[in-house]
Amino acid sequence: MMGMLARGAENIYWLGRYLERAEGVARMLQVLEQISLEIRGLDPELSNRIWEDLLHIYPGSGMGAPEGNDPDQTADAFIREFLLSSSNTLSVAYSIRSARENARVIREYLTREAFVLLNECHIRLDAFTQASEINRMQMRDALSFTRQEVFGIWGAIQQTFSRDEGLRFLDMGTVIERAYRTLLLLRVKLPFILNTPAQSDLPIYYARIRAMLKAVASLENYRRSHGADLDPMQVSRFLLFDQRAPHAVQVCLRMLKRQIDELEYGSPMTHPSKLLGKLAARMEFEEQEILASSSLETTCSEIAEQVIEIHEAISRLYFTV
Amino acid sequence: MEWRHASDGFDEAFSPAGDVRSLYQALVQSFESLDKVELERREQLQSMSLINQGITFTLYGEDEGVERVFPFDFVPRIITAGEWDTIERGVVQRVTALNLFLADLYTDQHCLREQLVPHDLVFQGDEFLRELIGTRPRHGIFTHVVGTDLLRDDDGQFVVLEDNCRNPSGVSYVLENRNLLFRVFPELFNQYGVRPVERYPQMLREILRFTAPRGRENPVIAVLTPGIYNSAYFEHSFLAREMGAPLVEGRDLIVEDDQVFMRTTRGKQRVDVLYRRIDDTWLDPVVFEDQSTLGIPGLMHAFRQGNVTIANAPGSGVADNKAIYPWIPDVIRFFLDEDPILPQVRTYIGRKPDDASYIRDHLDELVVKLCGGAGGYGMLVGPTSTKKELADFLERFDAAPWDYIAQPLVEFSHHPTWTGDGFEPRRVDLRPFALYGDGIQVLPGGLTRVALEAGSYVVNSSQGGGSKDTWVLVEDQP
Known part of the structure; x- marks a missing residue:
């Protein structure tokens, strides 16, 4: 081919x-x-x-x-x-x-x-x-x-x-960028939103959560799924795992996996595929552990690093022949 | 709306008395039915369309890298079926002869032994590649794509100004101009049966496929470009897109075991045909310019082995060297035993002492060209030059007279051109494109370039020229 x-x-x-x-x-x-x-x-x-x-x-x-x-x-x-x-x-x-x-x-x-x-x-x-x-x-x-x-x-x-390799690489670039920025957003904002604010700070607190969701085009989607209740863990889960959220990290990784699987159909498993498989499996099967981790922002940082590794592996495998 | 006709030279739309020629009457009427505001609106629409579609060329020199739109004048040029028949036959004859000439130069050299062309003209130019002596490209075709520049003299007769056998450019504008005119002035086509040009990419692909190395049934064809900053980059990507071929740079290719491969997402894949838009000098750093980062080491060896077709073949430039041009009618007679169908312009050769002396004495009457120059660079138009420009040029000429040829200023034909206020005569030339594969086909029409400034002779895109859609009629009007 x-x-x-x-x-x-x-x-x-x-x-x-x-x-x-x-x-x-x-x-x-x-x-x-x-x-x-x-x-x-x-x-x-x-x-x-x-x-x-x-x-x-x-x-x-x-x-x-x-x-x-x-x-x-x-x-x-x-x-x-x-x-x-x-x-x-x-x-x-x-x-x-x-x-x-x-x-x-x-x-x-x-x-x-x-x-x-x-x-x-x-x-x-x-x-x-x-x-x-x-x-x-x-x-x-x-x-x-x-x-x-x-x-x-x-x-x-x-x-x-055309539904060919070109579109796959375009989609791969898009979702890697999207997943990475969502993770950096979570890393920056989680320390704030996971701390319960004083009663007097609530207006600012909720304004910032709304802003955070808007920053990844997800406020309307979140409300459609969870109503107006801006529970911080619910928001974190939404942006990490919810299949209805187009900027959710897991959604992006699944899309990336689908593109790579189609690209590599019938070939031995490649390095980017292995890295992605490992990360996707973690996101798939360790949702509760991730959400319960003592420092969720650190976990987001680690996942962001893994996304970068996948990007580098893709570059090495496909772009540097 | 005011229409002015030319006071000197041949006006394609008006008779010397100022009457609209019958060929152009319907066209003039169509424009007359639109008022100035509407014409301006459509002109703006076409400009925006060119800009938004990125139909540009890239400047060299001080403004290096700047993208410019190649201005388009919406008044189409019309060529009758009868006129086209002569042009087509003339171009086919010329391209046939040029290829036989090239094949002979690189093999038996009968034409040199018979003293048809002076040896030194062939061997002293950079265009003749000794490295290719004995090489016969597939089917003996050297110049797969040729652009022949034509003028119309005072009698309206088409005359050959020069051949472009290396990397003739401009065909993308032919296709885009037609698209643009269809969109912006569709009504103009109502009263004329115009021959289509859209098939060009398919024709090009067919001839490239035809000339692929033996045994390659489904050849991989790629367009080789110097890159995004080349002035004709738009055309390279246009042709690649329209042919469905990858657009490659030298760094995308490698040669192994005398075969050419491109680097793909699935590893190395063989390339059979390179439609190259890169000069000979830069093709292979092993053989030519060793500093070239644009080329592919080992490419020439792969070519000589017949494992890759390079179109046009390296070394084709010797046939369009401006110093060889005066001998082309003899080349046609020698190889085809026919008289040239299309006449050409009287030319003085700087390397001939008598001609050099004539050029010196008549610099202010002549158009002097650098033999290796293209795109109007290194050219002097004597009659429109200042004394200082003439003096400066003479200095350059005296330093290397063998590098120049000169021709009397042939008056270009004029064609009505929209200036924003009305229609005024501007000088035009014509570059038909011939494709050589299983026979020679000439794209009906070609690129009409127009000198947009009043009084100017320079039609080059880089120096103030523009272009027009060129219509070849299916049949002549009754």
Whole structure:
């Protein structure tokens, strides 16, 4: 059976990762801006500090913790940096530009519909990055349209892509990025949400749990499953294991396993497959142990490390022939 | 809407008296039925479409890496069935002769022994590859894809300006221009029967398959590109996509046991045919430029062994060397025993002392070209150059006159072109594309390039040129 060009597979895998990252960062910025506003009257200091979450969920941006105490200036600085910066490799603009570069390299695998939508998104966002003056309202618009356009690109991909290796690598990139960010989000937020707050802090506490769910596009799904009751363990379980949550870690790992199984159908088991099998089995059979672990955030950290190992094994096996 | 016609040279749409030629009447009427606002709206739509689809070329030089849209003028150029018949026969004749010439140069060299072409012109140019002497590509085909640049002289006759036997580019724009015009000005097609061009990728795939190494029934075909920063990268990826072939770079390929393999997710897989869009020099660092990171070590040996087809074959450039061009009519007579169907332009050769002296004395009247130059680089258009430009060029010419040829300024034909305010005459050329496999086929039409600036002769995409859709009519209008 004819394989896909290794460099093509790598680019399409990263196309998936960058699209997922662009949408994830844009969503996170929207969520942080909203929670920051929501709690500003209750806890101005936290309203400023909450932006640091971004630095932990998307580490490596090179940006430091907020210096001043003005929440508006902090919000402005973070949104500008993570939306428009061309040097920050985690910014939305960088991800869209990189996704487009990946798409140009593998254009023969893409459909015209998918490429045009991605190119349009890049051109539109690039106009913002080139603009000398851009205010907060315009940045909000840019966040909204980028998310919408990324959804449009995914729609075009699902509707028009050939069901072959290319789509598998794209999906693999997407779910690895998604699982990894969900795990980092849990690692950052669990120490807070698993501690019972004082009665007076409850409004902020629940606002932060809602924000956490929104950050992985899961608040509505959670409510549909569990109603309005924001029980912290229930939320943790939802984001780690619930089959109804598209960003749940186990859902992502199952999707990844399905793609790898199809890719390797009839072949001896490969290293990424073994690593993934081990992790998937743990998630499948040790749900209670994981949730009951004394430090759930540490466990999330360990799982995140294992996801990175799987990513590296995939890169070595498929992209470095 | 105002239509201006050309005051000098041949105007394809208007008679010298300024009347619309019958061929163009329906087209002019169609445009006349649209007002300026509507034309502007459609022009904007087409520009957005080009930008959004990433139909671009990449600049070199100061703006290296910058992507630009190749401007498209929506007024199509029309070629009658009768005119096309002459062009087609002329191009087929020329491509046949050029291939016989190449096959002879790399084997028996009758043409040199018979002094058809001066030895030194062949051997002193970089294009002739001694390493390939004795090599016969599959079916004896060297130039699988040829772009022949044509002009229309003052009488409207098509004349050959040059051949492109190495990596002729532009065919992707032919196909995209047609798509674009269908979308933006569908009504223009109502009154003309236009021959389709969409089959080109299939034709290309067929000829590549035909020339695959012996015994490879289902050959793996790949398009070889220098990479994303090459000026014609869009075209490379376009052709790969349309042919359903992988687009590979040198780093994706390895040669083992004189066979070429590409690195895939399932290990190494053999490649049988490389439609390469990379110059000879960079193909194989073992044989040519040892610093090349674009090439594949061992590729030439695999080619010589007949284990991989390279299209166009390395060494084909000798046939389109600008210094060889003046001898092509003799090449046609020698190999085919026929007179050339398409005439070509009188050419002075820098290596001939008399011609060099003529070039020096008439620099301001001539178009002087660097023999190895392409894309308008290294070219001087004497009549439109300043004194300083002429003086600077003369210095370069005197340093290496053998590197240049010169031709009188042949007036290009003019074609109505939308300027934003009206329709004005602009100079155009034509590059039909011929494909050589089981016979030679010429894509009906080709790339019409247009000098968008008033008075300009430069049609190259990198220097202010644009393109048009080129219509070849199914049958001539009554």
